Amino acid sequence: MTLSSIDLTIFVFYVIGLLIAALWISRNEKNHERNTGDYFLASKSLPWWAIGASLIAANISAEQIIGMSGSGYAIGLAIASYEWMAAITLLIVGKYFLPIFLKQKIYSMPQFLEQRFDARVKTVMAIFWLGVYVFVNLSSILWLGGLAIAAMTGVDIVFGMLFLALFSVAYSLYGGLKAVAFTDIIQVVLLVLGGIILSYLALDKIGQGQGVIAGFESLVNLAPEKFDMILSKDNPHYMSLPGISVLVGGMWVMNLSYWGFNQYIIQRALAAKNINEAHKGIVFAAFLKLLMPIIVVLPGIAAVVLIPNLTAPDQAYPQMMALMPVGLKGLIFAALVAAIISSVSSMSNSISTIFTLDIYQRIKPNKSQTHYVNIGRMASLLALCLALLIAKPLLGQFEQAFQYIQEFTGFFTPGIVVLFLLGLFWPRMNANGALGAALGSAVFSLLLKVLWPSLPFIDRVGLVFLICLVVAVAVSLFIPTAQKHPEQSVNLAEIEFTTSTTFNTAAIALTIIIAALYVTWW
Structure with a gap:
C-alpha cells in the first residue's frame, strides 16, 4: 500500500513547514554565544x-x-490505565517533586543524585539511563516508527528508520531543547487532530454511516x-495487567519513575520560566492524557472488528490508517511521523544532556560552553546511529513492543523510585542505601x-519496590558512607509545596473524571 x-504532498508540506519553524525558533540572538543552559534547558524560558x-x-x-x-x-x-493513571501521577510530580528539583536548580536527574548523595550514585545512574535510553527507548521508537512508515508507503523498514533519524537531526541537533519544545506545539495539534479523525472515521465505518455514537455502541456489542x-x-x-493491582500496585511505581524521575520527561518542566508555569504545563499535559486512549487505544480496538485477522497486533494502527480516504490519510500519516520525530528528538537531547553534563564534563572540566554544546550534538548523533544499528536485532522478534518496553524497564524502576523518594523525603538516606536500592532492583x-x-510483571515491580525500600533503609541505617563530604539532605522547610487554586481545582476535576471512567468500564 x-x-x-495528494497524501505525499500534505506530508511534504508538513516536513518543510516543521523544518522552517525549527530553524526560526533556533536562531541565535545577536552577539549571544549559545551555552549549555540554552541548548539543554531552552534558556529556562x-x-x-x-x-x-x-x-x-x-x-x-x-x-x-x-x-x-x-x-x-x-x-x-485496560491498556488505557497507563494513560489515565499517568494523569494523576503528573499532578503528584507537579506538587511534590518539581518544587524540589527547581529549588535545586538542576539540569539533570544524575546531577540531583550527586548533590544529594555522591558521584558514585550519579555515575551509576547516568550510565544506566544512557543504556536504557539508547538500547530500549530510542531503538524502539525508531523501529516502530520505521514499521509504520513501511506499512504506509511500502518502503523498506530500514529506510523508514533512516528517514526518522535524519529528519530529527535536521531540526533538533542545532537548536536543542528549545527547538524541540516549541515545535512540539505543532506536533501535538497534528497528533490530536489526526488521532481524533482516525477514531471518528473508524467508528463511523463500524456504525455503517450512522455516526460515531452508533459505531461505538456497535463496537462495544x-x-x-x-x-x-x-x-x-x-x-x-x-x-x-493483573486486575486490581493495576490501581494499587506496581503501576504507580512505573508511572512515578517515568513522569517524576526520567530525564527524558522531566527536562521540559526543568526548563520552565518559573514554578507556576511548570504547574500549569503539567495540568495541561494531564488533561491531554485523558484524550490519549481515544487517539491511540480506540483505533486498535476498532481494528478487531474492521481488520480481525492481523498477523501481529502492532500492525493495527498502520493498517487502520490504510482504511482512511485520500488526503486524510496523508494528514494522519503526518501526525504519526510528527509524534515519532518529537520523541526521537527529545530522547536524543536527553541523552546528550546526561552524557555531556554528567559524564563528559566531569572528565573534561573547564571547557568552553560552545565546546560542551558541540559534544552534546555529537552524543546525540552517535546515539541515533547506535540505535539504528541495534533496533531490528532487539525488537524485530516482539509482537507487542509496548509490553516489552514496560517489562524491561520494570527491572530497574523500583530501585529508581526508592532512591529518589527516600532521597527527597528521608534525611537519613545515604549513598550506600541508594546504591543498594539501584543495584538490588x-x-x-x-x-x-x-x-x-x-x-x-506489574506485581513483581510492586514487590521489588518494597524489597528495595527495606534494603535502602537498612543499608542507610547500618552502613554509613565514608566520604569527606556527607550527603546533603533536602531541607523540606525551604520548599514551597503550596499550589494555586487553579492547580487544585484541576486536580480534583481530573480525579473525579478518571474515577468515573473506571466505574463505568469496571
Whole structure:
C-alpha cells in the first residue's frame, strides 16, 4: 500500500513547514554565544503551553501509538490505565517533586543524585539511563516508527528508520531543547487532530454511516471483552495487567519513575520560566492524557472488528490508517511521523544532556560552553546511529513492543523510585542505601522472574519496590558512607509545596473524571 500524490504532498508540506519553524525558533540572538543552559534547558524560558505540549509529544511516540494501539487490539481498553493513571501521577510530580528539583536548580536527574548523595550514585545512574535510553527507548521508537512508515508507503523498514533519524537531526541537533519544545506545539495539534479523525472515521465505518455514537455502541456489542478496565484472572492477558493491582500496585511505581524521575520527561518542566508555569504545563499535559486512549487505544480496538485477522497486533494502527480516504490519510500519516520525530528528538537531547553534563564534563572540566554544546550534538548523533544499528536485532522478534518496553524497564524502576523518594523525603538516606536500592532492583527483579514466573510483571515491580525500600533503609541505617563530604539532605522547610487554586481545582476535576471512567468500564 502506498500513499497517493495528494497524501505525499500534505506530508511534504508538513516536513518543510516543521523544518522552517525549527530553524526560526533556533536562531541565535545577536552577539549571544549559545551555552549549555540554552541548548539543554531552552534558556529556562518555556511557557506552560510549550511545557504541556512537549510533555505529551515526548511521551506519545511510536511506542505509544503503534505499541499501545497494538495492545488495544490484543488486550483492549485496560491498556488505557497507563494513560489515565499517568494523569494523576503528573499532578503528584507537579506538587511534590518539581518544587524540589527547581529549588535545586538542576539540569539533570544524575546531577540531583550527586548533590544529594555522591558521584558514585550519579555515575551509576547516568550510565544506566544512557543504556536504557539508547538500547530500549530510542531503538524502539525508531523501529516502530520505521514499521509504520513501511506499512504506509511500502518502503523498506530500514529506510523508514533512516528517514526518522535524519529528519530529527535536521531540526533538533542545532537548536536543542528549545527547538524541540516549541515545535512540539505543532506536533501535538497534528497528533490530536489526526488521532481524533482516525477514531471518528473508524467508528463511523463500524456504525455503517450512522455516526460515531452508533459505531461505538456497535463496537462495544461486537467486542465486549475489549472493554474491561480491570482484567479477571481467567483473562489471557492477566499477566500483563493483573486486575486490581493495576490501581494499587506496581503501576504507580512505573508511572512515578517515568513522569517524576526520567530525564527524558522531566527536562521540559526543568526548563520552565518559573514554578507556576511548570504547574500549569503539567495540568495541561494531564488533561491531554485523558484524550490519549481515544487517539491511540480506540483505533486498535476498532481494528478487531474492521481488520480481525492481523498477523501481529502492532500492525493495527498502520493498517487502520490504510482504511482512511485520500488526503486524510496523508494528514494522519503526518501526525504519526510528527509524534515519532518529537520523541526521537527529545530522547536524543536527553541523552546528550546526561552524557555531556554528567559524564563528559566531569572528565573534561573547564571547557568552553560552545565546546560542551558541540559534544552534546555529537552524543546525540552517535546515539541515533547506535540505535539504528541495534533496533531490528532487539525488537524485530516482539509482537507487542509496548509490553516489552514496560517489562524491561520494570527491572530497574523500583530501585529508581526508592532512591529518589527516600532521597527527597528521608534525611537519613545515604549513598550506600541508594546504591543498594539501584543495584538490588535488577537483582531481585531477575530472581523473581526466574523463580516465580507466574507472578505478573506489574506485581513483581510492586514487590521489588518494597524489597528495595527495606534494603535502602537498612543499608542507610547500618552502613554509613565514608566520604569527606556527607550527603546533603533536602531541607523540606525551604520548599514551597503550596499550589494555586487553579492547580487544585484541576486536580480534583481530573480525579473525579478518571474515577468515573473506571466505574463505568469496571
